[in-house]
Amino acid sequence: MRDTTDRSSETQRAVLMRRQRIDIGDVSRTGCRVGASPRLAVGTVGMLTVEIDGQRHVELFRVARSSATPGADQLYEAGLEFLPLPADMASLHSIAARLERSSSN
Numbered sequence: 001m002r003d004t005t006d007r008s009s010e011t012q013r014a015v016l017m018r019r020q021r022i023d024i025g026d027v028s029r030t031g032c033r034v035g036a037s038p039r040l041a042v043g044t045v046g047m048l049t050v051e052i053d054g055q056r057h058v059e060l061f062r063v064a065r066s067s068a069t070p071g072a073d074q075l076y077e078a079g080l081e082f083l084p085l086p087a088d089m090a091s092l093h094s095i096a097a098r099l100e101r102s103s104s105n
Contacts, residue, residue, distance in 0.1 A: 031064065
């Protein structure tokens, strides 16, 4: 039989994942607004994946603000701040930057 009394000194790491459908709006290079239920807690860090024209775009984010949507039961609005990604990944903020450049021309 193995002795398990010393396990408390070992650091255990895990990743918690939750898939959640959200509505996305107001996308910019630095973040976006989302509608979700249940509420996203301020400070939560996650990964947003969106498929646009058959191409998957990934964005790491941190929830900057979160509040109840007025007049909507159990619906919440959150402001997401995009976090840095490796340059070779297709991201939403790179699409937003391209759209901003094309609209200013």
